[in-house]
Amino acid sequence: xxxxxxxxxxxxxxxxxxxxxxxxxxxxxxxxxxxxxxxxxxxxxxxxxxxxxxxxxxxxxxxxxxxxxxxxxxxxxxxxxxxxxxxxxxxxxxxxxxxxxxxxxxxxxxxxxxxxxxxxxxxxxxxxxxxxxxxxxxxxxxxxxxxxxxxxxxxxxxxxxxxxxxxxxxxxxxxxxxxxxxxxxxxxxxxxxxxxxxxxxxxxxxxxxxxxxxxxxxxxxxxxxxxxxxxxxxxxxxxxxxxxxxxxxxxxxxxxxxxxxxxxxxxxxxxxxxxxxxxxxxxxxxxxxxxxxxxxxxxxxxxxxxxxxxxxxxxxxxxxxxxxxxxxxxxxxxxxxxxxxxxxxxxxxxxxxxxxxxxxxxxxxxxxxxxxxxxxxxxxxxxxxxxxxxxxxxxxxxxxxxxxxxxxxxxxxx
Numbered sequence: 001x002x003x004x005x006x007x008x009x010x011x012x013x014x015x016x017x018x019x020x021x022x023x024x025x026x027x028x029x030x031x032x033x034x035x036x037x038x039x040x041x042x043x044x045x046x047x048x049x050x051x052x053x054x055x056x057x058x059x060x061x062x063x064x065x066x067x068x069x070x071x072x073x074x075x076x077x078x079x080x081x082x083x084x085x086x087x088x089x090x091x092x093x094x095x096x097x098x099x100x101x102x103x104x105x106x107x108x109x110x111x112x113x114x115x116x117x118x119x120x121x122x123x124x125x126x127x128x129x130x131x132x133x134x135x136x137x138x139x140x141x142x143x144x145x146x147x148x149x150x151x152x153x154x155x156x157x158x159x160x161x162x163x164x165x166x167x168x169x170x171x172x173x174x175x176x177x178x179x180x181x182x183x184x185x186x187x188x189x190x191x192x193x194x195x196x197x198x199x200x201x202x203x204x205x206x207x208x209x210x211x212x213x214x215x216x217x218x219x220x221x222x223x224x225x226x227x228x229x230x231x232x233x234x235x236x237x238x239x240x241x242x243x244x245x246x247x248x249x250x251x252x253x254x255x256x257x258x259x260x261x262x263x264x265x266x267x268x269x270x271x272x273x274x275x276x277x278x279x280x281x282x283x284x285x286x287x288x289x290x291x292x293x294x295x296x297x298x299x300x301x302x303x304x305x306x307x308x309x310x311x312x313x314x315x316x317x318x319x320x321x322x323x324x325x326x327x328x329x330x331x332x333x334x335x336x337x338x339x340x341x342x343x344x345x346x347x348x349x350x351x352x353x354x355x356x357x358x359x360x361x362x363x364x365x366x367x368x369x370x371x372x373x374x375x376x377x378x379x380x381x382x383x384x385x386x387x388x389x390x391x392x393x394x395x396x397x398x399x400x401x402x403x404x405x406x407x408x409x410x411x412x413x414x
Contacts, residue, residue: 001055001056001057001067001094001095002053002054002055002056002094002095002098002099002139002140002143003053003054003055003056003067003068003071003092003093003094003098004051004052004053004054004092004093004094004097004098004101004102005051005052005054005071005072005075005090005091005092006049006050006051006090006091006092006093006101007020007049007050007051007089007090007091008048008049008050008051008110009048009049009291009295011089011090011091012050012089012090013089014274014290014291014292016079016081016085016086016089017048017049017050018273018274019079019080019081020045020050020075020079020081021045021050021273022079022273023078023079023080024043024050024052024075024078024079025043025045025078026078027074027075027077027078027079028041028042028043028052028054028130028135029041029133029135030074030078031054031070031071031074032135037056037057037066037067037070038054038055038056038057038067038071039055039056039057039137039139040054040055040130040135040136040137040139040140041053041054041055041130041135041136041140042126042127042130042135042136042140042144043126043130044105044122044123044126045126046118046119046122047167047270047271047291048111048167048291048295049105049110051102051105052071052075053098053102053140053143053144054067054071055137055139055140068092072086072087072090095321096317096318096320096321098143099143099146099147099317099320099321100313100314100316100317102123102143102144102147103146103147103150103151103313103316103317103320104310104313105119105123105147106119106120106123106147106148106150106151107120107150107151107154107155107309107312107313108120108151108154109154109309109310109313111167116167116170117155118167118198120148120151123144123147123148123151124144124148127140127141127144142320143320146316146320149316150312150313150316153312153316154309154312154313157308157312158308158309158312167270167294168195168198168199168202168248168270169202169205170294171268171270171289171294172202172203172206172268174289174294174297175244175266175268175289176206178266178287179243179244179266181207182203182206182207182208183207183208183209184210185208185210185243185244186210186212186241186242186243186244187203187208187210187211187212187242187243187244187245187246188211188212188213188214188232188235188238188239188242188244188245188246189203189211189212189213189214189229189246189247189248190213190214190215190216190235190245190246190247190248190249190252190254190275191213191215191247191248191249191252191271191275192213192215192217192219192220192222192223192249193248193249195248195249195270196213196223196248196249197223197227199246199248199270200213200227200229203246211229211230212224212229212230212231212232212238212242213227213229213230213231213232214231214232214233214235214238215249216249216252220232220233235254235258236258239258239259239260239265240259240260240263242265243264243265243266244265244266244267244268245265245266245267245268246267246268246270247267247268247269247270247271247275247276248270248271248275249271249275252271252275253274253275253276253277254267254269254275254276254277254280255277255279255280256277256279256280256282256283258280259280259283259285259286260285261283261284261285262284262285263285263286264285264286264287265285265286265287266287266289267280267281267286267287267288267289268289268290269288269289269290269291270291274290274291276288276290278290318381319377319381322377322380322381323377323380325380325385326373326376326377326379326380326385326388328389328400328401329376329380329385329388329389329392329400330373330376330377332392332396332398332399332400333369333372333373333376333392333396333398334369334373336396336398337365337368337369338365341361341362341365344361345358345361345362348361376388388400
């Protein structure tokens with residue numbers, strides 16, 4: 001059973017997202033290592049969402065409820081959030097609904113800014129990290145591979161292609177009402193990662209020329225040389241002359257004392273956990289624009305997905321579920337045919353046949369299996385897998401065990 005717990009900009013506060021992003025990832029390894037029913041786990045943590053995708057193997061009656069409760073307790077303990085508070089702040093997707101949710105997330109349809117192009121890379125890196133840590137399972141690998149394929153299809157086949165707007169660009173759009181001329185603005189970027197690089201690109205696209213970079217970890221000089229920026233060694237001095245400060249790093253927290261009272265500066269905090277102490281907004285002359293503010297001010301129409309993209313995601317989720325439904329029947333048919341194939345190859349060898357005969361027989365078996373396999377998947381999509389299983393038993397004498405009924409589960413609040 002696939003299980004997804006999601007806390008995002010729609011159902012959770014920034015504080016909950018921060019706590020989950022910091023503490024809960026460590027809980028996934030404990031779940032995989034210590035809980036017999038958790039076969040694999042992938043955690044996706046971004047600036048406005050935390051999601052845990054789990055492959056659950058629990059044969060007991062009521063196993064779904066047992067698994068969910070164990071996951072909630074583990075996550076709440078690691079994040080320092082009460083189980084009751086966590087249950088009220090997450091949505092749970094099970095089975096086919098978990099697949100459809102991931103496909104929508106990867107395609108940018110669940111983002112604060114619909115169609116943003118960073119999320120697909122974040123999803124890819126999440127599964128790569130889980131794979132490197134030995135936390136994935138065959139079902140999760142198949143799920144995330146299909147998610148990536150679906151995301152490409154949405155980008156290439158819908159109006160979202162070429163219209164993706166990242167969170168950085170959207171924040172700068174909101175900031176443009178406060179910045180009269182980006183070409184004349186003095187900007188300080190805090191951070192030297194991929195997010196910071198995207199921020200610099202977005203600033204230059206708006207005409208910004210005076211851009212400096214500060215890194216609390218000491219990487220400013222190398223990043224500045226790579227991106228033709230001015231490195232900053234003293235953040236207080238840089239902030240005292242800046243018109244705009246943008247934070248986008250994982251290892252910094254900017255406090256109020258870093259700013260000079262009376263100096264007008266716009267501070268844009270794109271970090272999660274937050275990079276800027278909320279008290280910074282109380283300093284005279286400082287205006288703070290953080291993720292919470294961006295969420296509140298974003299126009300609702302920016303969050304509505306294009307119907308054609310939603311349709312593609314729905315079709316992909318149906319196909320993914322149908323593949324799982326069809327897998328036992330296809331496996332049984334292939335096993336029957338390949339068993340016969342091996343008998344025929346052995347017989348041919350005993351009669352002196354060479355490698356070319358074996359190759360021809362294997363090719364023929366593949367050709368003969370292709371069309372029935374495709375048809376089985378088509379019938380599974382139409383909800384006719386019982387007819388397929390009955391036909392295999394009638395024609396081949398094969399008894400096919402159906403996929404677990406729990407796959408049809410949907411979404412609920414924990």
